[in-house]
Amino acid sequence: MQFGFFLESLEELDMSLKKLNSSVEVFEGNFSELRKYIDENYPQSKIHVNHTTDTSYFRNNFSDFKKHFDLNERILIYSDFGVQTGDVNRDKWAFEWNKLMKKNLLDIPKPNIKSSHIGLTTVLEFKNKFKSDKKTTFQSGGSSKAYELLNSFLMDRSHGYSRNMSSPIEAETSCSRLSPHISFGTISIREIYQKLEAFYPFSNNKSDLNSFRKRLYWHCHFIQKLETEPELEYCSMHRMCDNLREKENKELIEKWITGQTGYPFMDACIKYLRENGWINFRMRAMIMSFASYNLWQPWQLTSPLLAELFVDYEPGIHIPQVQMQSGVTGINLPRIYSVTKQSRDQDADGIWIKKIIPSLEGLDPDEIHDANLNGSYIPKIVDHKESSKFARDKIWAARKGQEFKTIARSVYLKHGSRKRRSA
Ligand SMILES: Cc1cc2nc3c(=O)[nH]c(=O)nc-3n(C[C@H](O)[C@H](O)[C@H](O)COP(=O)(O)OP(=O)(O)OC[C@H]3O[C@@H](n4cnc5c(N)ncnc54)[C@H](O)[C@@H]3O)c2cc1C
Secondary structure (H helix, E strand, C coil): CHHHHHHHHHHHHHHHHHCCCCCCEECCCCHHHHHHHHHHHCCCCCEEEEECCCCHHHHHHHHHHHHHHHCCCCEEEEECCCCCCCCCCHHHHHHHHHHHHHCCCCCCCCCCCCCCCCCCEEHHHHHHCCCCCCCCCCCCCCHHHHHHHHHHHHHHHCCCHHHHCCCHHHHHHHCCCCHHHHHHCCCCHHHHHHHHHHHHHHCCCHHHHHHHHHHHHHHHHHHHHHHHCHHHHCCCCCHHHHHCCCCCCHHHHHHHHCCCCCCHHHHHHHHHHHHHCCCCHHHHHHHHHHHHHHCCCCHHHHHHHHHCCCCCCCHHHHHHHHHHHCCCCCCCCCCCCCHHHHHHHHCCCCHHHHHHCHHHCCCCHHHHHHCCCCCCCCCCCCCHHHHHHHHHHHHHHHHHCHHHHHHHHHHHHHHCCCCCCCC
């Protein structure tokens, strides 16, 4: 699903480059093979790379590649988004972010004078190697799609964004839906920011656009956490929280991720996500909260399963968000979402739930919200009230001691959000 989006984006980039007498060619192999290939075939070349914050698998391999070409100053690394590498000063972070967002965008490259075909795999050849079974319900890749989404959002769809973003029904069209494009780089945060600023004075939806601008900032603020502390891929931000959930239950996890919890709203959200490769923030938070609090499962096991379902998967947002919704950061107040309350708030008449789970047709909405379906639906895998109480007691008991508070303070100094200052 994610690879399909990437291939479509690559294809469009290739077509655009062809107009400039250039093209995309694909090298297949790992970083040390690529290093060897460049050394043998292009010993004088410069290497231009976009920096991305990633999981340790790519990070470690890339780090050796970078070191090798750094030695003779052949590698130029461009920072993606507003994420800062090297020594980060959290107190000046917001200032630097604002400064970067206001910097001029790069011009479109000039056409190549000479043909640049170097004999690697063309995009078409590369694409044909993979069987495409992409569902039409998944978002499509390519910069043109990103611009269409941004324009329609600024001009029209942002009306009511701040309110509608909480509902899985409204959010589908009211949110920008730019996330996979930002994750795969078909549009940059800086370009979105600058188009937003240019349009803002003419908009009738200023408060909605303010909420949107805040989220562009959060995007980089979250990724910065993984960049600053790559260990977060495996360890809780507050290390004492790693001992909280030691036992795993594979059967419970399997039922959760396939939408068979017995709670119709929860199951509908998972099924919707599986069908569309996307769901809104509030429901992502509820899905994660259910796994970590109600099922009491270690986030390290559930997080990758959820990541696989998002077209927009971005480890720098996903992992810190998963940790936040699991109550293991030490610096955010734990929030246990009530599935029954969300079900009532977001789909009072149960129409959306019934559309996704047609077997519930004819059943009373109240019984659907409370998951009191007495044999008319699959049994609940956990009691919501009891499990929420168990989780609340455990989490708050862990947070009580002085040692917890001392560590939480150092987590705040490393990762905590400060008041925003403009450049
Ligand atoms: C458990 C969990 C996992 C998540 N995993 C991802 C992920 O893998 N990739 C991802 O892009 N987002 C993730 N999010 C954040 C958020 O849900 C999505 O960014 C958002 O739903 C994408 O839809 P949109 O582009 O229409 O968002 P909009 O509301 O239109 O927001 C615009 C952009 O702002 C950024 N943004 C919005 N909300 C947040 C947030 N809370 N934190 C950080 N950045 C934000 C995103 O880049 C988004 O594309 C996760 C949230 C949770 C709770």
